Amino acid sequence: MTTATLPDMQRWMMEALIAPGRVDGASVAGTFKPGAHIDAAACLGIYQRSYILRLRQCLIEQFPATAHALGQDLFCDFADEYLRSCPSDSYTLYELGRRFAGWISDNRPDKDLPESERESWIDFMIDLATYERALFHLFDAPGHEGKPWPDGQEADAELTLLPSLVLGHYRFPVAWYYHEVRAGKSPAHPGPASQYVAVVRRDFQTTTYPLSPFHHRFLMAVQQLGSIDAALEDLAAWSQRPLEDVRNSWRTDVRQGWIDAGFFIRRGDA
Amino acid sequence: MDGAVKQSVAQAENPGSTFERLGLGVGLRNSHFDHILKAWPEVDWFEAISENFMDSGGRPRWVLDQIKERYPIVLHGVSMSIGSTDPLDRAYLAKLKALADDVKARWVSDHLCWTGIMGLNSHDLLPLMLTEEALTHVAARVRIVQDVLERPLVLENPSSYVQFQQSTISEPDFLRALCDQTGCKLLLDVNNVYVTCFNAGTSTDDYMKAFPFEHVVQMHLAGHQHCGTHIVDTHDGPVCDEVWQLFRAAWQKTGGASPLLEWDGDVPEFDRVHAEVLRARAYIDGIDPVEAVATRSRTSAATSTPVDFMVPNVMGDSRMQTL
Numbered sequence: 297m298t299t300a301t302l303p304d305m306q307r308w309m310m311e312a313l314i315a316p317g318r319v320d321g322a323s324v325a326g327t328f329k330p331g332a333h334i335d336a337a338a339c340l341g342i343y344q345r346s347y348i349l350r351l352r353q354c355l356i357e358q359f360p361a362t363a364h365a366l367g368q369d370l371f372c373d374f375a376d377e378y379l380r381s382c383p384s385d386s387y388t389l390y391e392l393g394r395r396f397a398g399w400i401s402d403n404r405p406d407k408d409l410p411e412s413e414r415e416s417w418i419d420f421m422i423d424l425a426t427y428e429r430a431l432f433h434l435f436d437a438p439g440h441e442g443k444p445w446p447d448g449q450e451a452d453a454e455l456t457l458l459p460s461l462v463l464g465h466y467r468f469p470v471a472w473y474y475h476e477v478r479a480g481k482s483p484a485h486p487g488p489a490s491q492y493v494a495v496v497r498r499d500f501q502t503t504t505y506p507l508s509p510f511h512h513r514f515l516m517a518v519q520q521l522g523s524i525d526a527a528l529e530d531l532a533a534w535s536q537r538p539l540e541d542v543r544n545s546w547r548t549d550v551r552q553g554w555i556d557a558g559f560f561i562r563r564g565d566a
Numbered sequence: 567m568d569g570a571v572k573q574s575v576a577q578a579e580n581p582g583s584t585f586e587r588l589g590l591g592v593g594l595r596n597s598h599f600d601h602i603l604k605a606w607p608e609v610d611w612f613e614a615i616s617e618n619f620m621d622s623g624g625r626p627r628w629v630l631d632q633i634k635e636r637y638p639i640v641l642h643g644v645s646m647s648i649g650s651t652d653p654l655d656r657a658y659l660a661k662l663k664a665l666a667d668d669v670k671a672r673w674v675s676d677h678l679c680w681t682g683i684m685g686l687n688s689h690d691l692l693p694l695m696l697t698e699e700a701l702t703h704v705a706a707r708v709r710i711v712q713d714v715l716e717r718p719l720v721l722e723n724p725s726s727y728v729q730f731q732q733s734t735i736s737e738p739d740f741l742r743a744l745c746d747q748t749g750c751k752l753l754l755d756v757n758n759v760y761v762t763c764f765n766a767g768t769s770t771d772d773y774m775k776a777f778p779f780e781h782v783v784q785m786h787l788a789g790h791q792h793c794g795t796h797i798v799d800t801h802d803g804p805v806c807d808e809v810w811q812l813f814r815a816a817w818q819k820t821g822g823a824s825p826l827l828e829w830d831g832d833v834p835e836f837d838r839v840h841a842e843v844l845r846a847r848a849y850i851d852g853i854d855p856v857e858a859v860a861t862r863s864r865t866s867a868a869t870s871t872p873v874d875f876m877v878p879n880v881m882g883d884s885r886m887q888t889l
């Protein structure tokens with residue numbers, strides 16, 4: 297590295313941050329002068345150490361419940377390995393955790409075993425990290441604050457789902473676990489149990505509402521088909537119940553509560 | 567706001583500059599949002615981290631919109647990567663311009679550094695090899711950025727932990743040439759001067775003698791961690807005496823550039839941070855320095871360029887409810 301061009305030098309230094317073990321001493325001493333009291337490798341070491349510490353800390357703060365569930369040491373091992381394989385590719389730190397749950401899933405140690413023989417705690421971590429990422433994203437996503445909300449007097453055709461509404465289906469009660477951690481408790485890892493949720497942000501407060509599988513399917517259909525009427529028909533066909541029954545249940549059991557919770561907005565206000 | 571300080575800051579001479587003397591400012595931090603909205607503290611101005619707000623559709627942007635109605639705002643970025651040999655991110659620049667117009671940013675700053683290459687971001691302020699090649703490269707990019715932003719770019723001297731064998735230009739000379747060639751302005755961080763010079767074993771006097779003070783529109787003050795053999799720029803404590811002395815010497819020469827305090831790690835309550843920047847009055851007016859206020863001891867390891875203060879506390883605003 298005696299006459300490196302600017303791009304050469306930057307590529308070399310970026311690799312030295314991401315994979316510190318691969319840098320040889322001669323190239324370090326050829327690139328940097330020694331510091332006042334430490335040698336060139338120790339000077340570079342300040343960047344290398346801080347690189348991993350600062351990004352690991354950001355992941356801990358973006359995934360507080362997953363970090364709690366794994367414990368500090370194990371979470372840091374996961375985080376360090378993740379940052380090595382998926383270094384940040386965005387100008388914003390908010391994207392740092394985007395691929396984390398997918399990365400755990402792709403790199404689980406038992407991924408070659410049949411599904412029935414896999415460790416269930418890893419499934420729990422994947423689902424918990426997926427839920428945390430959804431909450432983190434929703435926190436700063438475009439929302440409906442400052443615009444009018446429906447009051448329930450509207451016709452169904454006037455209503456559309458809140459664009460940022462998150463519908464989730466998890467193999468473990470991750471929303472429960474997350475909020476136990478938030479409350480300062482130390483919940484045990486829960487056993488498998490399907491959890492269906494809707495997550496809404498209203499007045500900058502993010503709220504997770506548990507749903508029945510039936511209601512989850514209905515809201516998924518509204519999201520996909522773009523209309524409440526079409527979703528009611530879809531649900532009637534799927535459940536083999538008369539359309540009128542399904543429509544009745546929507547009107548009397550859930551409609552007003554979901555509107556008050558902020559699941560829907562008026563089409564014109566989107 | 568603080569009339570006396572503002573006046574004393576504004577009295578200094580700086581002919582030819584259209585940059586306002588804003589008084590004594592504080593870096594806007596997520597953990598202070600609630601306090602600011604409730605107390606509307608008597609602070610002269612805020613510096614907001616651009617990347618925290620340019621994509622925000624949530625509460626952070628709403629909070630900034632309230633704050634911009636009452637205080638002057640300056641935008642300070644950490645991801646422009648002006649020194650990188652990757653192409654400039656045009657989408658990023660367009661968002662930055664929109665934000666700057668929207669919050670009526672008094673100016674927009676970033677660092678003389680690169681943050682990544684090959685499409686990757688280290689989220690660190692990495693050091694540039696200071697050569698003629700780098701000067702030509704950075705100057706061309708500053709011109710593009712200024713064309714997009716339609717305002718001069720303000721660049722800060724970063725803290726550095728390495729010196730390149732191949733560098734041929736000193737940092738002050740590099741910054742002077744950059745300003746002369748592009749019309750960009752400078753943010754002089756006196757803590758960074760202290761950190762860089764200590765780590766390199768060079769003299770802060772020599773650095774200051776060569777520095778182009780006539781281009782400085784803003785100054786930064788911050789705390790660091792002294793590790794004996796080197797200093798890490800942690801922004802997690804009060805400003806030390808040596809840095810205040812540098813501030814005293816530099817501030818007059820800048821003709822009254824606007825000082826701002828950065829506190830990013832172990833951030834204490836707002837009033838403690840504000841009190842720290844108000845200590846600058848003593849060094850501006852030449853009266854006796856104010857004693858440092860006690861600060862709780864550090865809890866974190868010495869990490870340079872802390873960034874986790876930029877991650878919002880999402881958990882705090884989340885709840886679970888049944889219908």
Ligand SMILES: [Fe+2]
Nearest residue numbers: 722755786828
């Ligand atoms: Fe700074």
